[in-house]
Amino acid sequence: MKALFVAITLLTAVTASAQNSQPMPTPPGQGFGTMPPTSTTSEMRADDNEFRRGRRGTMVVIEREEVEQRLARLEQLLGEANERAGRGNGKGKLREAYEELNDLRDLIVDAPDVRSYNPRPMPHQPAPMPPPAPVYQPIADAMLRSAMKAMDREPFADDKMNVLEDVADNNYFLVSQVIQVLPQFKFSKDRIEAVRVLWSRVLDKQNGYQLYNAFQFSTDKAEVKRIISAG
Known part of the structure; x- marks a missing residue:
């Protein structure tokens, strides 16, 4: 001043x-x-x-x-x-x-009078719509058959498991499809491991109880139950 x-x-x-x-x-x-x-x-x-x-x-x-x-x-x-x-x-x-x-x-x-100064409000912008939830689809039957044929060509359980892990990395499964895969493995321990590999990629987990019928012994069924319960 x-x-x-x-x-x-x-x-x-x-x-x-x-x-x-x-x-x-x-x-x-x-x-x-x-x-x-x-x-x-x-x-x-x-x-x-x-x-x-x-x-x-x-x-x-x-x-x-x-x-x-x-x-x-x-x-x-x-x-x-x-x-x-x-x-x-x-x-x-x-x-x-x-x-x-x-x-x-x-x-x-x-300059406007400060007593009457009323800046124009910004137009209301609606909140952006959230992106749609991703839609997951189970592996196509044709692709599943192709994967099982690749497993058939492998003589050892470890090699079959490697094929299964590669397929699971890029696909999702239904419980019924997991049941189709299990006969690829002769021993219960390998079948249990196959369930463990695929369970995180299963879409209809509410049907997990159907897997029990794929195992003969109670101890195997109990192990499958632990895998399902762990999510």
């Missing part, structure tokens, strides 16, 4: 000096100022582009930071003009100070 007061005082004194056609007496220890050169508004604005870049394109409530920056710039210009006035070369600085003050006045005049 100190800078704004100084600017108004100095510009008022310059205007009075021009009207009386007499130089304004200078206080002791200070220089003197002159009226800014006569120029059209467009010319002055063209010369002052450097100081107008901070002005807002959209009318908003005045920001404290912008006003403080403009006042600081105005104070600087007036100080430089005051130093150069005694040497007769402060005319340009006074014109720049006049333009800066004019811009600040326009900024204040154009």
Whole structure:
């Protein structure tokens, strides 16, 4: 505010000096100022582009930071003009100070009244729809038959299990399809391992009880139950 007061005082004194056609007496220890050169508004604005870049394109409530920056710039210009006035070369600085003050006045005049300031609310944006849940399909019968043929060609249980693991990595199964695979393995321990490999890829887990009939001994059935219960 100190800078704004100084600017108004100095510009008022310059205007009075021009009207009386007499130089304004200078206080002791200070220089003197002159009226800014006569120029059209467009010319002055063209010369002052450097100081107008901070002005807002959209009318908003005045920001404290912008006003403080403009006042600081105005104070600087007036100080430089005051130093150069005694040497007769402060005319340009006074014109720049006049333009800066004019811009600040326009900024204040154009700003909305804070009491009635009501920024336009952003249009309501509906929440985006969640992506659809992925749909999983069990392995196609033709692909399952192809996988079982590949297992038939392997003589050892470990090799059959390798084929089964590869197929399980990229496919899902129904309990009925798991039951079709189990006869590929001769021993109960291998069949139990096949259930363990496929169970995480089974879609109809509610039908898991059907797997019990694929095993003869109670201990095997109990182990299958533990696999099913573990999820």
